[in-house]
């Protein structure tokens with residue numbers, strides 16, 4: 001018989017909120033059984049349902065099987081896996097009538113928790129909604145932004161946060177951006193969950209307008225509200241569809257800096273995004289557009305198209321580079337190209 005140990009909490013549980021399960025109380029300490037393995041993460045011995053484990057024990061194991069979203073500050077870590085893996089155990093819970101647990105509400109809680117643990121193991125598209133903390137280093141402190149990501153529905157990619165937005169958020173302070181004059185404003189295109197725009201509002205005292213499609217608005221607003229107390233500047237949220245004709249804007253309606261992370265992933269995006277920069281960026285020597293794009297296989301033509309469209313509008317690259325980041329897709333690692341654009345002097349005379 002393997003020794004019974006109290007399993008330590010998974011690391012970084014502080015920035016993850018599993019669904020609440022602490023509605024049951026027991027006077028007995030509940031012990032989780034662990035098979036020690038010196039080379040790998042300890043393997044959990046999951047209690048067979050034929051042993052009719054108590055509701056409290058099942059819920060404790062289910063909480064422990066929570067898969068944390070990756071931190072994105074390094075390659076994805078190995079997660080706790082007990083051969084043949086918890087998936088079979090979770091499926092057996094969902095299939096079981098749990099007839100030895102009398103309380104229907106508790107049964108429901110166990111099934112829900114097992115379904116959530118199963119969904120976490122089905123890849124990012126099936127991931128249940130999650131709330132993460134992103135830490136953005138500032139000059140003397142760290143900005144901690146709370147970002148909610150609902151379950152992905154349809155092809156609403158803006159409901160998830162993408163690698164280039166975290167990289168761009170951390171890069172913003174080091175970028176060669178001119179000093180913001182009084183009255184300056186920042187616009188973010190395709191904000192998604194809002195990480196980049198919120199980072200800008202957390203580091204500069206310059207109003208920021210976060211924009212995206214209508215279906216992204218509720219979660220974007222939620223994230224703005226969740227972080228408002230720690231932001232330095234005013235943040236607003238608005239629908240801005242790149243396909244809408246926004247021409248004829250007066251100079252006073254325009255922005256000093258435009259930010260966009262991961263906005264180029266379909267053939268029409270290069271012209272649309274360059275068109276937005278042309279319409280919404282002030283026509284001045286200090287104005288800048290900052291764009292970070294993942295170097296995804298199969299999107300080389302779109303990236304080249306973006307450079308051509310920006311150039312055709314009279315924009316030139318002031319500074320650029322490539323960096324590596326992480327997100328929840330594929331093997332986690334992703335190369336991203338960042339670029340800072342300004343008007344060609346010839347367009348300003």
Ligand SMILES: C[S@@+](CC[C@H](N)C(=O)[O-])C[C@H]1O[C@@H](n2cnc3c(N)ncnc32)[C@H](O)[C@@H]1O
Pocket residue numbers: 156157158159160161162163164165189190191192193194195211212213216240241242243260261262263
């Ligand atoms: C890949 S996501 C990136 C989201 C966020 N910037 C990030 O990096 O986490 C692309 C974003 O562009 C937005 N988008 C796509 N087409 C758009 C359009 N026509 N008008 C406005 N936003 C659009 C999507 O809704 C989505 O939020």
